[in-house]
Amino acid sequence: MQKNLVVGQSGGPSVAINASLAGVIRAALDSGKIDTVYGMRNGVEGLLTEDLISLNYLNRPQFLAHLKATPAMALGSCRYKLPETDQEGYFRRIVEILHKYNIGYFLYIGGNDSMDTVKKLSAYCTEHGHDIMVMGVPKTIDNDLMHTDHTPGFGSAAKYLAVTVDELIMDTDIYFLQSVTIVEVMGRNAGWLTLASALPRFLGKERPQIICLPEQPFDEEDFLQQIHTAFQKSQCVLAVVSEGIRDKNGDYVGASFQNGVTDQFGHAYLQGVGKYLETLVRERIGCKVRSIEVNLMQRCAIHLASRTDLDEAYEVGRRAVQFALEGVTGKTVVYRRVSNRPYRIDYDAVDVERIANREKKVPEKWLDFDDPATIREILDYLLPLIQGDVPQVTDAFGLPSHLVIPKE
């Protein structure tokens, strides 16, 4: 009897996760070795309540293309962490459900936290002799997974940031007056997205003059000095700043300030680092200053997705199925870069325990943004990832249409 496959999505959204889902559906059903592709709603949370839906109806070119052009997660997500042991019976329960639905392949699309689920479940199945292949399909806009050249979702977010910062460069340089613009970019611990937002400068523009990554300790006086220096050449200063920058003691920048900020009722008040630095510049330099949080747009702007990214994300889903069908388990698919000119990658599978709960940072040798050799390396790395546009599926009103998997 043929087996079935179950696939879930977990962690934070991006524009590439549904492309991987499309690749999984296509490869599974075209293999001739799988009867039904089940989707679990809200990741393992839905699996535990048997909230499963057959996705076989999606295996048509127009549906798969529509799914690929849909941001976020068509199956919903969760932030569920499986326990370390099976004392509470979660693993046994999962395996019971997988058996009940005759599922031999468990695919999980997620970031480093979700790979923890793949690691634990695959270990449990192997240990207990369950014939279930458990494979990870990577995704994260943060690009912080180990042992892969880059991650699905990163290229599109990088493209959004490069294009948006370039547009902001045009918008903020129109008045005859000194101004500072601070763009706050996602990335708690790794500065990949902030690096991408500096692409206009790496490609020869003057701005952003200031680039602050979490990989470098942040110093307020040095930041203010960089602004003064930049003002000597230009009336418009642009700084791109990771949300996760920290001072030399390892504290998030502005954290102590935030703790002191309360309204008249004494309520604590939360803000991002961009707003904090805006206040700092206003107080200490006094020029026109504005902070911009690129917020969720950097991870859901499918209209500006990188075709390279979405094509690769689709392929990563296909490869995960192929590995699982070959009997591979406890691994996740990764990209290996073969060459830059022409850009070419290969796909491989690595042990998920080498990836789960770890983070890849921007290498230290790439932090000298004034070194032409460094810039060439960064460009060689980043530019191929943001190439190509993705055709949008539009509705009768001329607006983008997104595929919704019905909840019933």
Add this chain to the structure above:
Amino acid sequence: MQKNLVVGQSGGPSVAINASLAGVIRAALDSGKIDTVYGMRNGVEGLLTEDLISLNYLNRPQFLAHLKATPAMALGSCRYKLPETDQEGYFRRIVEILHKYNIGYFLYIGGNDSMDTVKKLSAYCTEHGHDIMVMGVPKTIDNDLMHTDHTPGFGSAAKYLAVTVDELIMDTDIYFLQSVTIVEVMGRNAGWLTLASALPRFLGKERPQIICLPEQPFDEEDFLQQIHTAFQKSQCVLAVVSEGIRDKNGDYVGASFQNGVTDQFGHAYLQGVGKYLETLVRERIGCKVRSIEVNLMQRCAIHLASRTDLDEAYEVGRRAVQFALEGVTGKTVVYRRVSNRPYRIDYDAVDVERIANREKKVPEKWLDFDDPATIREILDYLLPLIQGDVPQVTDAFGLPSHLVIPKE
């Protein structure tokens, strides 16, 4: 002897202003009646210092297309208000410079404040018998100009907001938990852009459930009640909110709160209404809540411009030249809608004093968002304005390229 023409840009940027500039250049130089099109840098501020540049070199199809695909203001901007009388000699000085450069036509691309410059300068020229035609070319993303169906720049910002809110709808509904997302949209006094950001709902989606325009007094308890009501049907609540909403006393929402917010050093702390409402929801409802300021992206995202908007903005520039050449002065070009199906507009010129320093608000009859007839009217009005994509000019690296007019 033939005359020359001078054109300037003033006020806040949008993605359509350079399209109008392209239309001006083309129409002027193709008329055979104008020798040189001068651009003034930073509006009348640059004119007063004779910071003029010949734009004739731009009159080639590829340059004009590139200019049209460039956001913000290629000539720079100013927020300069001419005095009420010529006591200080500003008008005399302007006219001297215009005579010196043999300029017979003065075109000014701007919003309601900039039209004040057109009004005063045209009145001065007429009164003193100077043969200089002064014409306004409208622009503002806010859509708040009187006596025109809509404004150049609005359609593109509207499209950006509709598409972005639709993407945010996908991004924010992935977890199995109640959440509130508040999107803060530009518009100090008129709610046109917030209306556009609600397009996904008007087109049949559940969200945004809450729409707050400056045209309606805002009540915090009512806002919280709307969230509770929305939670009865959906776990995800989305609110689109104009930056300029006010309470029943006419005070900006959150203003009193803001005045009370200081850091530990007693520094005043500024925030937008979205952040304020986020704090309110966190304190009073306690669910997951996030605020998103769409910030400058809504006015500079040329990659998502409306082709209709940019084509019309180009034509408005052309028409302004034609009117000026016909001896019209002290007027601004406006759109008159001829029909919705097919969508068709005409161009006309109205006295600038009927437009300067005034604001057009969303009509009261459009504020009942539960009335199907109202929704149909809103859709008939908005949808034609956001149609069509604009081909981007890309550079050798696959990123959008913008035209820069050299400063020297």
